[in-house]
């Protein structure tokens with residue numbers, strides 16, 4: 001049981017978000033959060049990348065009906081695929097204070113140390129950080145992509161929705 005209490009929907013698609021290039025670039029920069037990244041894909045598709053045991057990126061293609069749950073402290077990145085469109089339900093156990101902590105800055109956080117102890121050390125992964133590992137995925141172009149992050153009132157859920165009427169709550173403060 002994760003105990004989700006809050007939700008919002010986010011659409012990442014062309015032509016809708018101020019500073020979309022910067023936001024998408026930030027999604028695609030390796031980062032972690034001090035909370036779960038839990039997303040149910042409602043429409044469209046995209047990619048999440050996580051680090052494999054040897055530090056290489058592993059890419060997951062997600063589409064409508066997929067649920068992705070990344071634990072706190074797990075480095076990852078997100079990008080769109082050729083469809084350039086994804087709509088996701090974001091689920092939170094706490095009132096979200098959107099924080100992206102970039103690699104390797106995230107290594108200093110307790111949540112990262114907990115993640116490393118809980119998962120990576122048990123798997124025999126090398127070292128406490130994988131942030132300098134090489135990537136086996138070529139960085140995709142961000143051109144002709146944009147995002148529209150906003151509250152979608154047409155979605156109904158038995159969870160209290162956030163009153164995100166604009167993208168200010170998703171301004172995505174960063175560390176590192």
Ligand SMILES: CSCCC(=O)/C(O)=C/O
Nearest residue numbers: 010027039077078086088
């Ligand atoms: C399709 S959800 C937007 C991407 C996002 O919220 C995130 O945190 C990527 O790492």
